[in-house]
Amino acid sequence: SQQGEEDPQALSIQxxxxxxMNCSYKTSINNLQWYRQNSGRGLVHLILIRSNERxxxxxxxxxxxxxxxxxxxxxxxxxxxxxxxxxxxxxxxxDYKLSFGAGTTVTVRA
Amino acid sequence: NAGVTQTPKFQxxxxxxxxxxxxxxxxxxxxxxxxxxxPGMGLRLIHYSVGAGITDQGEVPNGYNVxxxxxxxxxxxxxxxxxxxTSVYFCASMGDxxxxxxxxxxxxxxxx
Numbered sequence: 001s002q003q004g005e006e007d008p009q010a011l012s013i014q015x016x017x018x019x020x021m022n023c024s025y026k027t028s029i030n031n032l033q034w035y036r037q038n039s040g041r042g043l044v045h046l047i048l049i050r051s052n053e054r055x056x057x058x059x060x061x062x063x064x065x066x067x068x069x070x071x072x073x074x075x076x077x078x079x080x081x082x083x084x085x086x087x088x089x090x091x092x093x094x095d096y097k098l099s100f101g102a103g104t105t106v107t108v109r110a
Numbered sequence: 111n112a113g114v115t116q117t118p119k120f121q122x123x124x125x126x127x128x129x130x131x132x133x134x135x136x137x138x139x140x141x142x143x144x145x146x147x148x149p150g151m152g153l154r155l156i157h158y159s160v161g162a163g164i165t166d167q168g169e170v171p172n173g174y175n176v177x178x179x180x181x182x183x184x185x186x187x188x189x190x191x192x193x194x195x196t197s198v199y200f201c202a203s204m205g206d207x208x209x210x211x212x213x214x215x216x217x218x219x220x221x222x
Contacts, residue, residue: 033210096141099169100153102150
């Protein structure tokens, strides 16, 4: 069964606005990862946050992790048309098995 | 540095046919895995391997076989294709348990 579940399923924003999506999971994790998938392509890794970290930044991306609530959020600031994609969270455990959610589809309107 | 290479990109099979999806990585990663992606379902783990000679089942292993004779290669075999196996298949590898997955570009399989 899927470990991570993203919310919302879909998001439509204007270029320049911020986009926030959330991920909830059920069991203990080693790390939580966010990936982006452009239409028809493979997934590309964005950020990995370990279970003992609370926040991580990479360029316009900010990820938070709250292990007490078993949730994470991905914030994309100052969105661009190129950010249009599906975003997935994945939870990593000791058994090497990464479990993915169903994803959030983000559309950035010009 | 090619990363993770999957072949073929597209394949159409008739029910009952067999085929092998190829996956190779050149990053010397011990861990490799196969996922399938279906609309609204995210990615589901089929099989994975933590090193040459070691394979294990994921979430949806039925109908699929794998082997890992070398570190570089991790082929996925469909022994008798069924329409339920119509999907996009992704191979991925990673260096260790706290590293990101590197994905191939996928194989779009249709079983009629």
